[in-house]
Every structure is written in C-alpha cells, then in structure tokens.
Amino acid sequence: MHILGIDIGGSGIKGAPVDTLTGTMLTERFRIPTPQPSRPLAVARVVAEIAHHFNWQGPMGCTFPAVVKNGVVETAANVDQGWVGTDGQMLIQQETSCPTLLVNDADAAGIAEMQYGAGKGHTGVVIMITLGTGIGSAIFLNGILLPNTELGHLEVRGKDAESRASDRARQEKDMPWEKWAEKVDEYLRYLEFLFSPDLFIIGGGVSKKHEKFLPLIHTRAQIVPAQLLNDAGIVGAALAARELV
Ligand code: BGC
Numbered sequence: 001m002h003i004l005g006i007d008i009g010g011s012g013i014k015g016a017p018v019d020t021l022t023g024t025m026l027t028e029r030f031r032i033p034t035p036q037p038s039r040p041l042a043v044a045r046v047v048a049e050i051a052h053h054f055n056w057q058g059p060m061g062c063t064f065p066a067v068v069k070n071g072v073v074e075t076a077a078n079v080d081q082g083w084v085g086t087d088g089q090m091l092i093q094q095e096t097s098c099p100t101l102l103v104n105d106a107d108a109a110g111i112a113e114m115q116y117g118a119g120k121g122h123t124g125v126v127i128m129i130t131l132g133t134g135i136g137s138a139i140f141l142n143g144i145l146l147p148n149t150e151l152g153h154l155e156v157r158g159k160d161a162e163s164r165a166s167d168r169a170r171q172e173k174d175m176p177w178e179k180w181a182e183k184v185d186e187y188l189r190y191l192e193f194l195f196s197p198d199l200f201i202i203g204g205g206v207s208k209k210h211e212k213f214l215p216l217i218h219t220r221a222q223i224v225p226a227q228l229l230n231d232a233g234i235v236g237a238a239l240a241a242r243e244l245v
Pocket of ligand 1: 132
C-alpha cells in the first residue's frame with residue numbers, strides 16, 4: 001500500500017510517498033521550510049503544496065509536534081499558539097482533498113521504529129524518546145502505543161525536562177557532550193523510575209551522533225539509537241494512516 005507521509009516540524013515540512021509494506025520511501029523527500037509564524041492555515045497550505053508536488057490524491061499521514069486527539073491539536077509547545085483547539089486533520093484534509101490522519105510526531109517516529117527499526121521484535125515496555133527542538137515520547141507495551149504521552153514536559157529539578165535535555169538546549173547553551181549527557185541521563189533515569197522500560201530508543205537528529213553521548217548514559221534498561229533517523233516521521237505518519245484505508 002502506498003501512503004503519503006508528511007512530517008511537520010518547527011523548521012521544515014517534509015514528505016514522500018511510503019510503501020507501508022516495506023517501510024521505505026518511494027522517492028526522495030520533498031521539503032519546504034515551515035512558514036513563520038507557523039499558523040494553521042499557512043502550514044496546511046504548505047502540506048497541500050507537498051501533496052501537489054507528488055500529484056497525490058490518496059491517503060496521507062501527517063505528524064504534528066503536539067498532542068493530537070481525533071485530529072484536534074490540544075497543545076502548542078513549539079508551534080504557533082493558534083493551533084490549540086484547531087482540528088488540524090480536517091484543515092489539512094480540506095486543503096489537500098486527501099483523506100488525512102494527523103498524529104503526534106514522536107508517536108509516529110515510535111511506530112516506524114517499532115515496525116521497521118530499532119524496536120522491531122521487542123516486546124514488553126519500550127520507550128522511544130526524540131531529542132530535538134523539544135523532547136517527544138512514545139510508549140509501547142507489547143508493540144501497542146499509548147499515544148500522546150508528552151514525557152518531554154515532565155519536571156526535572158523544577159524545570160520542564162525539554163528545556164534542560166533537548167538537543168536545542170544543548171545547542172543554545174553550547175553544552176559540551178558530557179554535560180548534556182548528564183542531563184539526558186538524569187532525565188532517562190527518572191523515566192526509568194516511573195516506567196521500568198525494557199528498552200529505550202533514542203531518536204531525533206542528534207541520534208546520528210549517538211556515540212558522543214549514549215556511552216555516558218547509565219540506565220538499567222538497554223538503550224539504542226533509532227535506526228530510521230530522518231525518515232522516521234515520514235514513514236511513521238504513513239504507517240499510522242493505514243487505518244484510513
Ligand atoms: C511537544 C510534543 C512533541 C515533542 C517533539 C514537545 O514540545 O509537546 O508533542 O512530540 O515536542 O516534537
């Protein structure tokens with residue numbers, strides 16, 4: 001089955017048609033910078049441009065970096081506040097005329113990793129954490145997702161965890177790898193205290209440089225880098241949208 005996967009991020013919106021039977025993209029991704037401010041209609045129009053680029057008329061899955069329930073966006077940590085309360089799924093569907101599923105970005109990445117990446121074949125409790133502009137989370141029990149967990153906003157030392165341990169925090173505060181790894185380690189150990197996972201999967205762009213920080217993490221659970229890297233959002237969005245077909 002071929003489904004268009006689209007990954008809406010803070011700086012770019014990218015998409016490609018995905019073969020959901022193999023979890024691979026059928027073409028090169030097409031990327032357009034995220035409009036600033038990232039208001040709902042402006043973003044939906046960019047998504048429509050991407051669908052148009054692929055001359056797409058079929059089903060489509062779209063990630064979004066916020067809580068999404070039945071298509072409605074409920075939070076907006078790193079996007080325009082105008083999204084809160086917007087039925088993003090319906091808006092994108094209207095702009096593209098394609099049946100659309102909107103899904104949290106970390107949930108989508110987790111779905112892709114569980115099916116075709118680092119989580120393949122893993123049962124028990126698996127936690128995927130994406131370290132990027134924010135911190136995203138996805139929890140799986142025996143392969144089944146508990147959606148919209150938002151563990152990036154847990155409080156650690158009185159602060160929003162993502163303001164200390166996201167990759168943006170590392171870059172903005174120009175933290176050496178060792179210092180940042182300590183913060184990530186503290187955060188992951190807190191998650192471990194809460195959920196006793198069997199496996200952590202660490203995603204987000206920085207997971208490409210996992211050898212710089214994963215060896216400094218001391219969780220009891222096994223910890224591995226994500227395998228789909230940049231493609232996880234696009235592939236996961238398409239996999240999540242299989243339910244439309
Ligand atoms: C948002 C999450 C999102 C994560 C990664 C957080 O700030 O609240 O919904 O998954 O960033 O983009």
